Amino acid sequence: MNKSLSLSGWRYRAVVLSVVVSALGYLGFSLWGGWQAVSNAIAEVGLIGIVIALGMSSLNYALRFIRWQIYLNVLGHRLPWRPSLNIYLAGFALTTTPGKAGEALRGVLLKTWDVPYPHSFAAFFSERLSDLFAVVLLALFGLSLYPAAQTMVVAGVALIVMALLMLSQRRLLERLAQASAHGDSRLHRLCGHLLEVLLQAQHCHRLKLLPGVTLLSVLAWGAEAVAFHWILGWMGADISLTFAVFVYALAMLAGAISFMPGGLGGAEAVMVALLMWKGMASADAIAATVLIRLATLWFAVGIGALMLLRIRRTGQTEEAI
Numbered sequence: 320m321n322k323s324l325s326l327s328g329w330r331y332r333a334v335v336l337s338v339v340v341s342a343l344g345y346l347g348f349s350l351w352g353g354w355q356a357v358s359n360a361i362a363e364v365g366l367i368g369i370v371i372a373l374g375m376s377s378l379n380y381a382l383r384f385i386r387w388q389i390y391l392n393v394l395g396h397r398l399p400w401r402p403s404l405n406i407y408l409a410g411f412a413l414t415t416t417p418g419k420a421g422e423a424l425r426g427v428l429l430k431t432w433d434v435p436y437p438h439s440f441a442a443f444f445s446e447r448l449s450d451l452f453a454v455v456l457l458a459l460f461g462l463s464l465y466p467a468a469q470t471m472v473v474a475g476v477a478l479i480v481m482a483l484l485m486l487s488q489r490r491l492l493e494r495l496a497q498a499s500a501h502g503d504s505r506l507h508r509l510c511g512h513l514l515e516v517l518l519q520a521q522h523c524h525r526l527k528l529l530p531g532v533t534l535l536s537v538l539a540w541g542a543e544a545v546a547f548h549w550i551l552g553w554m555g556a557d558i559s560l561t562f563a564v565f566v567y568a569l570a571m572l573a574g575a576i577s578f579m580p581g582g583l584g585g586a587e588a589v590m591v592a593l594l595m596w597k598g599m600a601s602a603d604a605i606a607a608t609v610l611i612r613l614a615t616l617w618f619a620v621g622i623g624a625l626m627l628l629r630i631r632r633t634g635q636t637e638e639a640i
Contacts, residue, residue, distance in 0.1 A: 360606035364553045372614040375546035380408070380619065382539035386449065386532050390442040390523045396434050409630060411623030414616065437512065441519035447575075448482050448524075451475060453536035454571045457544060461565025465593065468569050475572050486521050493518065544568060547611045554607055556599055566593045567611070587612065 361369070384407050391398055410425040426439035455475040462472060485492075492514055499511035523532075541564065548563035558566075566589070574586035587608050594604035 356602035356606040357609050360550075360554055360603070360610050363555065364550055364610065368550065368553045369614065372546040372550060372611070373618055375542045376615050376618050378542045379539045379615070380411075380622070382535045382542070383446070384408075386535045386539075387442060387446065389528070389532060390445050391434070391438075393522050393525075393528065394434075394438045394442060394519060396429075396432070396438065398429075398432055398434075402432070405626060405630065408622050409626040411619040412627050414620050414623065437515040437519050440516045441523060444516060444520050445523035448479065448520075449532055449536045450540070451572075451575055452479050452533060453540045454568045454575070455479065456533075456537055457540060457564055457568035458572055460568070461561045464562050464565055465569075465596075468565075471569065471572060471576065474576060478576075483524065486517060486524050489518070489521060492521075540568065540571065543611075543615050546614065547607075550611055550614075551594075551607055554603060556594070556603065556607070558594070558597060558599075562597065566590055569593070 364372070384404055387407050388398075388400065388403060391403070406425050406428040409428060413424050425443065426434075426436050429439045430436065455472060458468070458472050458475070462468060496511055496514040496518065499508070499514060544564040544567035545560070547567045548558065548560050551558045551563055570586040570589040570593075573589040576585070590608040590611075591601070591604045594607060595601055599607070
């Protein structure tokens with residue numbers, strides 16, 4: 320088995336470009352809120368608070384990695400945890416791509432462990448669906464506090480139901496896959512690949528697995544939502560835990576539905592708007608939003624970028640990155 324991790328040059332450049340463009344956009348958002356307000360928020364939270372928030376984000380990543388290992392095992396690939404963790408974390412480098420699609424970079428890295436693309440992409444698809452399910456459940460936790468968000472939550476539920484209904488039609492998917500195999504066009508081949516991914520993803524959504532992986536997802540995203548509540552409290556905001564969890568979950572849902580890179584723009588807009596609706600000053604609402612996103616999204620991107628750099632420098636690839 321070839322256990323080297325390989326990436327071609329353009330993929331590595333895509334990582335760098337994605338991070339740079341998104342970082343510049345986030346810099347603009349921070350300047351709009353005012354560096355002074357962000358600096359004051361960091362001072363109020365303090366070093367210990369920042370470490371705690373990063374710890375909660377790390378818990379999020381750990382729980383999601385456990386879920387990732389479960390998906391790979393179900394698909395027939397029992398990877399040692401250490402290289403699998405390296406690959407999983409490296410995928411975070413492309414979190415700032417639309418719909419987090421760049422995290423499918425893990426498929427390239429897993430290929431060297433004899434994991435076929437349909438299997439790795441099925442695990443990736445299952446992750447996104449489980450994440451969506453978790454944030455919808457967390458949003459429902461406080462929906463009564465802001466009924467105007469009902470449309471967005473309903474949209475999330477509709478996406479989940481559609482995906483599960485699609486995955487439940489195995490015979491139909493198999494027939495469509497067979498029909499696609501008889502075509503020679505690029506569209507037929509693309510449809511065939513997508514259908515193969517969906518067929519493999521069915522293994523990750525068996526009824527006996529759903530409760531366990533859903534619990535992992537809810538705990539993972541709930542950990543970051545609790546960190547958001549603590550940050551608001553350290554800044555002196557009188558925001559209940561229920562509302563903080565609701566705001567964070569709804570923001571993640573908005574970012575997922577928007578398909579913007581890393582949810583950028585959509586997630587921040589929802590957070591700021593709801594915090595201001597609850598009575599926070601605009602500068603404080605923006606500062607709190609920037610701070611939690613730095614401790615969650617950008618912390619993940621930084622870990623992913625460092626992991627890719629480590630992979631490159633330690634010679635774990637056969638090709639030059």
